[in-house]
Amino acid sequence: MEQRIPVTSSEDGAGEAGRRPVGLISFDIDGTLTTGHGPGPITREMVERAKEWGYIIGSCSDRPVGDQKNMWETWGIEVSFTVLKHMLDSVKSRFEADSYVHIGDTDVDYHFARVSGFDFLQVQTMDPEPWMLSPEDGQCHWGPEGRTR
Numbered sequence: 001m002e003q004r005i006p007v008t009s010s011e012d013g014a015g016e017a018g019r020r021p022v023g024l025i026s027f028d029i030d031g032t033l034t035t036g037h038g039p040g041p042i043t044r045e046m047v048e049r050a051k052e053w054g055y056i057i058g059s060c061s062d063r064p065v066g067d068q069k070n071m072w073e074t075w076g077i078e079v080s081f082t083v084l085k086h087m088l089d090s091v092k093s094r095f096e097a098d099s100y101v102h103i104g105d106t107d108v109d110y111h112f113a114r115v116s117g118f119d120f121l122q123v124q125t126m127d128p129e130p131w132m133l134s135p136e137d138g139q140c141h142w143g144p145e146g147r148t149r
């Protein structure tokens with residue numbers, strides 16, 4: 001049977017149960033993160049900020065799980081999950097959150113997001129999320145390759 005890990009974040013009592021909403025973000029890697037082959041537009045700084053803001057983050061990619069773990073280690077970011085693409089539904093089972101979003105660049109991402117009960121944001125066309133904006137100038141600074149792919 002699945003086991004859900006309750007995640008609460010309780011500081012200032014917003015939200016129905018006296019806690020702030022918790023969001024979970026799953027990142028595709030290739031074509032989505034700047035570290036991907038090819039490089040996508042989402043930078044390390046953005047991902048780190050999402051984590052600092054309390055999002056549960058991790059990756060869901062066609063890359064072997066070991067590769068995904070190595071990538072996060074290289075980036076120096078500790079993540080909550082690293083799964084293969086068809087295992088995205090297992091992430092929903094493991095973590096209790098108020099919203100589940102998968103960010104990716106292909107129809108395969110869209111497919112697995114939908115069948116796993118995640119919202120899907122396509123990285124080439126999405127509006128920037130608040131955690132993507134620079135605290136210095138309020139702008140979204142996509143990675144060096146931009147969103148041309």
Ligand SMILES: [Mg+2]
Pocket residue numbers: 028029030031032104105106
């Ligand atoms: Mg991809």
